[in-house]
Amino acid sequence: MTLRVEESADRVVATLDRPEKRNAIDQATIDAIHALCAGLEDDPRTLILTGSGGTFAAGADIAQLRERTPDDARRGINAMAFLRVRELPMPVIAAIDGHALGGGAELAYAADLRIGTPSLTIGNPETRLGIMAAAGATWRLPEIVGEARASELLLTGRALDADEALAWGLVSRIVPAEDLLDTAHAIADRIAANDPLATQHTKRALRAPRSAHPAVELELQAELFASPEKHRRMTAFLERRAR
Known part of the structure; x- marks a missing residue:
């Protein structure tokens, strides 16, 4: 199981769970995200996205990505899943501990709210691997941090630490790792109190x-x-x- 899902009446917690691969997003994870979204489209609830083992997601699974073809690129395997996350009816909260890189960062960008821990590292190093960030970063990131900052991140491939991510508005708050999920739930509680x-x-x-x-x-x-x-x-x- 690459995505652990815990459901309650007003929210769902989905945990990326491939700790041996630093939660790298593979095809099984994408399939699980589609299944998760199908349920939340039918029964709208707030979604909390997080990762296991002190990492959100270190990127897409490079071993699978290496074998993908131009036709695979045109299918937008990750992009279509993340678009579905973005379009969910109720808010999505990304609770980010540790690395959120490449596809992991793009999944976080699809959320409505992002919170992190002091160990947060987030960015898109895809150009170092001979590809580009094509699962939403080129249009979501400018909306979040502005065109100039998005261009710097995407064209240099550098990552932001927690303080920079907070200063740039990429996350709304930084909390201790032990408080991350409690903080996400507190946000979800405030949402649940509203209509x-x-x-x-x-x-x-x-x-x-x-x-x-x-x-x-x-x-x-x-x-x-x-x-x-x-x-x-x-x-x-x-x-x-x-x-």
């Missing part, structure tokens, strides 16, 4: 292209204004304030 439909619509608006705004959020807000949950939550708020 799921409002959370899903907020994520849709965040992911929409600039050209879609402001129309996209006005339509989504209109749906929420018609929701009984909006009336219930606002009534409860007003009643609490009146006490």
Whole structure:
């Protein structure tokens, strides 16, 4: 099993689990990610992605990658799986300990929120191996850290340490390794306290292209204004304030 999945009513924790390969992402992992996403598309819940053994994912499995052909590249084996993660209805939290390199970094970029530990190392060294980062980094990374910083990382192949990743906004916080999952769960708790439909619509608006705004959020807000949950939550708020 390359991906351990623990499910509860409002969240799923998925742990990359190939410690002998530093959680390198192979075809079995990609297949497991697709299966995970299928379940979360049918039953939306917050997803926490993490890795075992003090590593998030040291990259794609180089032994498999070496044998892939131009046709394999055009199929976007990793890219399609990570796109599916990005498009999940509810938020995705990447809890990153240790290395997140190459494909591991691109999986983390697909998340909505990223938190890390002091041992975090994240980046894309693909050009050293005669390939490019083609599973989302060339368009997601500029959205996260800006074009100039993304260009520096992708064109030089250097990785960021924890302090740089935090300063650049690639992660939102750095916590001790022993607190990483508790912090991810605390974030998931805050999400779970909110209206799921409002959370899903907020994520849709965040992911929409600039050209879609402001129309996209006005339509989504209109749906929420018609929701009984909006009336219930606002009534409860007003009643609490009146006490």
